[in-house]
Amino acid sequence: MNSWNLALSRPLWLLLLLLMVGGCAPNAAYRTAEPSATCPSSGCTTAALEHHPAYDIGFVEFTDRGNVFDREQMNTLLQYIDTQANSLGGATVVVFVHGWKHNAAPADRNLQSFRNMLQSTATAKLTGNRRLIGVYIGWRGQSLDLPVAEHLTYWARKNTAHDVGKGGVTELLLRLEHTLEPKPATADPNRNVLVTIGHSFGGVVLLSALHDVLLDRVVSTETVGNAQCSKNNRDRCGNCVRTRNFGHGVILLNPAVEANELLPLKEVVAEQQCYAETQPKLLHVVSSTADIATRIAFRAGQYLGVSVSTSELPLKRTYKGKTVTLHEHGLDTTTIGNYLPFRSGVSVRRTPQNQPYCADPNSQRSECYMVCREDEPGCFTSEDAAKHIPIGSSEPLHFLYTDADFIKDHNDVFNPKVGGYIAAVVMESSYQRMKAQPQHTPTQVLAQTLPACLNDAGDKFHFPNCFDHHVNVLKQQK
Known part of the structure; x- marks a missing residue:
């Protein structure tokens, strides 16, 4: 570049730099003015704990290094949840971790959608007599407020999401679990409910925070008698194992997380021979083929960010007698929801072409589920x-x-189908938790399960029926 062109380019670079600096979102908390507020009121845009007629929502915000901005605010929220958990009705706590280009600002679209979800859930009375409390985990998912230039923050925000998850989020989630777990251990396992949800880079935060916790759970299994094994498992193993779950479910929606991050957890599970029929799901990963961001853009971003070198190797594995070769570059450039070797279920619109493969081919429901x-x-x-x-x-x-x-x-994660899926996850986990306790007979378990969540014979939990029921209930709230 000659000196004349360089002289012309300098003002352009300076202008771009000024625009980017001017568009930077501060690494600061949004919920700082009041500890709590009864809504609607002006304080509901700045309070760390909002009290609405049908639900509450609390905020815990973290710095780019994963440190909580205000421990007093976090402790105040935990104390409030503890009070509700020990009240007559108990508490249902829904944790949501937002993703890229979002934060805890009052006008943030994810925050508004989360509020609407809580309102719909409360109006539909899906939590029974429990007090519904949302916990919104805020971090600087949006570091640049410029429509085009913000796309360049992909790599920085992804790295930040890992840092946030490895910081104080783990403490918050473990303290929530401890606060809501039944005391004593023989008490009603569903007196309180905890479900944690992460979307997009929020999935990075959530998985980073809970990865080692979940890994410890699947390593530290409990052997149970063959009465809790399926017939096939009894024939192969004699005894089955069960691992403790985290709350009533951890759910990642369109997570922008590479498959390599979950490989250790998946491998430990794959190497276990037999899980008990009463084993609740520890982790749900839900990804859509319509999500261009994680299916295509993520891969492009990872190709640019992950160097192709001889250090990335093929991994030859044998799981349950089957030899599979996994490639480290594919593990690094494909999200966990799009990584075919991990896939355990497909749920798509029913068509004449896929009808024979549906788990319930004679059903009239519009959704086709395949194992x-x-x-x-x-x-x-x-x-x-x-x-x-x-x-x-x-x-x-x-x-x-x-x-x-x-x-x-990518962002359509607050619709009635997703809400119905989350509700069915909680119901299935509740069923399994109660079924695992020896003091509850099968008759008692069935009597305390929502009839819409049982099969036609009324003697087993049926996830598709439960899902359909809650989708229809939530659609009526729209």
């Missing part, structure tokens, strides 16, 4: 089946692949 096992066609081709990690009965990890009818794009 992704090598001997059950529909999820993938025979060539792809060779790459798939085999799935055992009642495994605690579930990777569900959906379509535009379920989640229409």
Whole structure:
């Protein structure tokens, strides 16, 4: 570049720099003025704890290094949740971790959608007599407030999401679990409910925060008698194992997390031979084929950020007698929800073409669910089946692949189908937790389960029925 062109370019670079500096979002908390407020009121834009007629919502915000901005605010929220958990009705706590380009600002779209979700859930009385409390985990997902230039923050915000998750978020989630767990251990396991949800880079935060916790849970299994094994598992194992879950479920929606981050957890689960029929799901990963951000853009971003070198190797593994080769570059450049070897279920709109492969081919429901096992066609081709990690009965990890009818794009995670799925996850976990306690007879378990969540015979939990019921209930709230 000659000196004349360099002289002309300097003002352009200076202008771009000034625009970027002017568009920077501060690394600061938004909820700083009042500790709590009864809404609606002016304080509801700055209070750390909002009290609405049908629900509450608390905020815990973290710095780019993962440190909580205000420990007093966090402790005040935990004390309030503890009070509600020990009240006559108990508490249902829903934690939401937002993703890229979002924060805890009053006008943030994710925050507004989370409020609407809480309101719909409360109006539909899905929590019973429990007090519904939302916990919004805020971090600087949006560091640049410029429509085009903000896309350049992908790598920085992804790294920040890892740092945030490895900081104080783990403490907050563990303290929530401890606050809401039954005391004594023999008490009603569903007196209180805890469900944690992460979206996009919020999935990075949540998985980073809970990865080692979940890994410890699947390593530290409890052996149970063969009465809790399925017939196939009794024939193979004699005894089954069960691992303690985290609350009533951890759910990642369109997570922008590379598969390599979850590989250790998946491998420990894949190597376990038999899980008990009473094993609740530890982790749900829900990703949509209509999500261009994680299916295509993420891969492009990772290709630019992950160097292709001889240090990335093929990994030859044997799971349950099947040999599978995993490639580290694919693990680094593909999200966990789009990584075919992990897939355990597909839920798409029912068509004449996929009808024979649906788990319930004679059903009239619009949704077609397919179990992704090598001997059950529909999820993938025979060539792809060779790459798939085999799935055992009642495994605690579930990777569900959906379509535009379920989640229409990257941000469509507050619709009634997603809400119905979350509600069914909680109900299934509640059923399994009660069923695992020896003092509850099968008759008692069934009597305390929502009838809409049972099969037609009324003697087993039926996830599709439960899902359909809650979707219809939430649609009526729109």
